[in-house]
Amino acid sequence: MGAKDTRRNRGTLAHRARYALGHPGRVPAHARRALRDAWLRLRHRDHIAYYRAVMASDAARSAEAAVGHNPSREQWARIGRMQFDYLVRHGLRPHHRMLEIGCGNLRAGRLFIDHLEPGHYYGIDISPHILLAAQDTLVREGLQAKLPHLTLADDLTFAFLPDGHFDVVHAHSVFSHSPLHVIEECFAHVGRVLAPGGFFDFTFDRTEGEEHQVLHEDFYYRTQTLAELAARYGLAAEFMADWEELPHRQSKMRLTTMSDRASTVRP
Numbered sequence: 001m002g003a004k005d006t007r008r009n010r011g012t013l014a015h016r017a018r019y020a021l022g023h024p025g026r027v028p029a030h031a032r033r034a035l036r037d038a039w040l041r042l043r044h045r046d047h048i049a050y051y052r053a054v055m056a057s058d059a060a061r062s063a064e065a066a067v068g069h070n071p072s073r074e075q076w077a078r079i080g081r082m083q084f085d086y087l088v089r090h091g092l093r094p095h096h097r098m099l100e101i102g103c104g105n106l107r108a109g110r111l112f113i114d115h116l117e118p119g120h121y122y123g124i125d126i127s128p129h130i131l132l133a134a135q136d137t138l139v140r141e142g143l144q145a146k147l148p149h150l151t152l153a154d155d156l157t158f159a160f161l162p163d164g165h166f167d168v169v170h171a172h173s174v175f176s177h178s179p180l181h182v183i184e185e186c187f188a189h190v191g192r193v194l195a196p197g198g199f200f201d202f203t204f205d206r207t208e209g210e211e212h213q214v215l216h217e218d219f220y221y222r223t224q225t226l227a228e229l230a231a232r233y234g235l236a237a238e239f240m241a242d243w244e245e246l247p248h249r250q251s252k253m254r255l256t257t258m259s260d261r262a263s264t265v266r267p
């Protein structure tokens with residue numbers, strides 16, 4: 001895929017008008033989404049409640065579409081495989097304990113679960129609808145014996161999880177749908193649940209221009225903003241440059257606690 005388009009502000013009226021002229025066939029669907037989102041924002045002031053309602057509405061149509069823009073099963077499987085292959089190349093081992101934030105319907109989770117020892121996968125999500133779809137994936141893939149944990153969460157404080165437990169924390173396409181205060185809450189607490197030498201990988205929609213959002217659903221951040229925010233909570237950031245070569249429009253960052261910068265994951 002090569003270089004990503006990181007300068008454009010997709011939230012401006014000018015961009016949206018240009019896009020509409022270039023893609024007239026997509027205008028009705030975008031208009032429907034804008035109306036639906038405006039209605040849901042009126043009903044739910046809090047971002048998590050709002051986004052949970054967005055997921056309920058999307059999942060009612062198709063769980064695959066709810067976790068990705070392209071609803072085809074092939075595309076769903078391809079993006080899951082890409083996440084999995086990348087994480088295995090970058091350190092995920094079967095004995096690791098993994099927390100997946102925003103696990104969705106286990107697009108990648110099903111591969112993580114299969115790879116990890118029984119009980120070592122812990123997926124959390126804000127959407128009960130998508131967690132039910134995740135159970136369907138488990139059944140379809142015959143992964144019951146791996147006994148993964150799938151838990152509904154209301155925030156990213158991880159208050160119900162133990163200290164120093166997870167070697168790997170992963171969040172794909174979650175911060176691309178999160179305002180900064182949600183990301184900050186995660187950064188403030190993730191260090192507590194990371195095991196010594198553990199790491200937290202996440203994707204984000206990167207901009208090199210002005211930070212912006214579209215319909216309160218898609219959020220674009222500068223790398224430096226997220227790295228500085230992480231540093232405030234004792235986390236060191238590494239931009240995953242080789243992820244940029246993959247056919248995916250987001251970027252990826254890895255956080256480790258500053259106290260164990262020298263080490264990587266447990267051998």
Ligand SMILES: C[S@@+](CC[C@H](N)C(=O)[O-])C[C@H]1O[C@@H](n2cnc3c(N)ncnc32)[C@H](O)[C@@H]1O
Nearest residue numbers: 055067102103104107125126127130172173174
């Ligand atoms: C685009 S989907 C991606 C799902 C999965 N990570 C994947 O790659 O297939 C985003 C998921 O994150 C969940 N989510 C969004 N914000 C969240 C938050 N603050 N905490 C936990 N889950 C969240 C949504 O409900 C949804 O299931």
